[in-house]
Structures are given as structure tokens and as C-alpha cells.
Amino acid sequence: MTPQKKLLGEELEAQHQRIETMAQMVRDASGEEREQAFLALRRYLAAHEAVEQSVMHPTFRALGRDDGAADARVGEEDAAAEAVAALEELDVDGDEFTRDFEAFAQDVHDHAEREEHDELPSFASRMSDEDADEIVAALRQVESIAGAEALSAGAGAARFADMLEAARAEFDQRWDAVSH
Numbered sequence: 001m002t003p004q005k006k007l008l009g010e011e012l013e014a015q016h017q018r019i020e021t022m023a024q025m026v027r028d029a030s031g032e033e034r035e036q037a038f039l040a041l042r043r044y045l046a047a048h049e050a051v052e053q054s055v056m057h058p059t060f061r062a063l064g065r066d067d068g069a070a071d072a073r074v075g076e077e078d079a080a081a082e083a084v085a086a087l088e089e090l091d092v093d094g095d096e097f098t099r100d101f102e103a104f105a106q107d108v109h110d111h112a113e114r115e116e117h118d119e120l121p122s123f124a125s126r127m128s129d130e131d132a133d134e135i136v137a138a139l140r141q142v143e144s145i146a147g148a149e150a151l152s153a154g155a156g157a158a159r160f161a162d163m164l165e166a167a168r169a170e171f172d173q174r175w176d177a178v179s180h
């Protein structure tokens, strides 16, 4: 394992840990505080998945001999987006939200585990250090994309689907500026 690939594993893991922490904050809060914690989680998750879908999964897929791991992960991300859309319809203090949020958080956790322990290892030997560097550089945009004005309700991103779209557009802009 080269330092570049090791760094990619660490960056991915750190972001997944961040998502876990944010999900825990939703569990621990109620009322307006829970609304805000759920919003922060959605913004971060939208930025994280948008960057993975823009660079990480396509890079792995392009390495050839795809065993389906990248496609399976994107399928899980689509399912998570649907689960978030359903949660957005619920009262955050209701039993239904608490129950469905738990199922969603578990799915997100399992998805992250598969990215770290199935998808990444299955491509690690085939990817170049440059590929790893590029994915790390892309993932490092996540934090600032999550905080971007474009992902706010005021900018028209009130729902997760809008946040995802705004995150993709934000990423494309930044990526063009930094690397191409």
C-alpha cells in the first residue's frame, strides 16, 4: 500500500466518521436542535456523495474489470437519497422519524463500510498513485461544499435532492478551477 492510497483510505474513513458523528447528533437532539442537526447531516452527506459520484466511483469504474462494486455503491447512494426524501416529510420529534432515521443511519453506516472494505480494496491494486491523489483532492472539497450558500434553502436547496444537485454544481465549478 503506497502512502497515497493509504491517505485515500484515511480521508474516506474520516469523512465516514464525521457522518456517524453527525447522525449521533440527530439522535441526541430534539425539536429545533434536531431540525438543525438533521440539516447539517443532509448538507454534509449531499456534498460527500456528490463528490464520490463525480470522481471516486467513476475513477474506479474506469479502471476496468469492474466487479460491480462501484455501481452497487451508487445504487445504495440513490436508495439513501430516497430514504432522506421520505424523512424530510416527517415530524423530527415523531416516533416514525426516530424509527426510520435509525434504519437510514444503519444503511448509511453499512454503505460506508462497504466503500472502505469492499470497493476501495477491490480497486486499490489497480489504481495509480495519481488516481488516489485525485480522489483525495476531490474529497477535500467536501467540507467547503457542505458549507456553501448554494446548499441553503435560501438558494433553493430546501430538500436533499436539491442539495445534491447544488453540491454537484459547486463541485464541478471548484474542480474546473483547481485541476483542469
Ligand SMILES: [Fe+2]
Residues within 6 Å of the ligand: 049, 052, 073, 077, 111, 115
Ligand atoms: Fe458513498
Ligand SMILES: [Fe+2]
Residues within 6 Å of the ligand: 016, 048, 052, 112, 115
Ligand atoms: Fe462515502
